[in-house]
Amino acid sequence: MRIDWTTFVLEIINFLALVWILKRFLYKPVLETLTQRRAGVERILAESRATEARATALQSEFEHRLADWESEKANAREHLEADLAKERSLQLQALSVTLKEERERSAAVDAHKRQEIERELETRAMAQAQQFTTALLTRLAAPSIEAGLVNQFLEDWAKLPEPQLDNLRRAAEAENTGAMVTSAFPLSSEQQQQITTALATRLERGIAITFGEDRQLMSGIRVSLGSWHLHLNFADELSCFASVSVYAD
Numbered sequence: 001m002r003i004d005w006t007t008f009v010l011e012i013i014n015f016l017a018l019v020w021i022l023k024r025f026l027y028k029p030v031l032e033t034l035t036q037r038r039a040g041v042e043r044i045l046a047e048s049r050a051t052e053a054r055a056t057a058l059q060s061e062f063e064h065r066l067a068d069w070e071s072e073k074a075n076a077r078e079h080l081e082a083d084l085a086k087e088r089s090l091q092l093q094a095l096s097v098t099l100k101e102e103r104e105r106s107a108a109v110d111a112h113k114r115q116e117i118e119r120e121l122e123t124r125a126m127a128q129a130q131q132f133t134t135a136l137l138t139r140l141a142a143p144s145i146e147a148g149l150v151n152q153f154l155e156d157w158a159k160l161p162e163p164q165l166d167n168l169r170r171a172a173e174a175e176n177t178g179a180m181v182t183s184a185f186p187l188s189s190e191q192q193q194q195i196t197t198a199l200a201t202r203l204e205r206g207i208a209i210t211f212g213e214d215r216q217l218m219s220g221i222r223v224s225l226g227s228w229h230l231h232l233n234f235a236d237e238l239s240c241f242a243s244v245s246v247y248a249d
Helices: 005-140 143-158 162-175 189-203 234-248
Strands: 179-183 209-213 220-225 228-233
Touching: 143 189, 143 220, 143 228, 162 189, 162 220, 162 228, 179 189, 189 209, 189 220, 220 234, 228 234
Parallel strands: 179 209
Antiparallel strands: 179 220, 220 228
């Protein structure tokens, strides 16, 4: 087979022309396009890596903040529980004090009520005793009982201390009045004379004496010298007994 060198050379020229055309108009733009795409991919990858790094940093920061928040929340819970325990303790102490005061107040009220009830019962008992005693002394009242009381009065008068006698003497001189002797039953002349002599002897002066009767005395006598009163009779003794009982309450 014989080679046609002219055709061969032309083919080579055509091939080189095709290669130059391809390189000039196809390969170079393709390479530029690939370079641009590679650069874009690299840029996207870089952006992705930066985004991922930022995301990782944000995640780490979030995790740290979450851990700090959990720690703060735990501390806040502990403080809250401590405050609640302290407040509970204070409230319990205050409640204990209040209950103690209420118990003391209730005990005081109960004691006061008991005292009032006891006082009322004592008052009723004293009133009943006084009524019973009054009824009994009224039944016992008689001239013979009164005679004994007059004799006892004269004995007590003879033993009356000097300081009290001085007061009676001054009252008799200042008021310049006589004495009033009241009895439940009429006094005999002998009894009147005994009383007159006893009063004049110890008062050391003559004194006008008026004798009267008051059945409310039941038995006994009452001697009034100005604003002073000496008595030994059932009615006055009962009144003194009732006054002492009320004062004692």
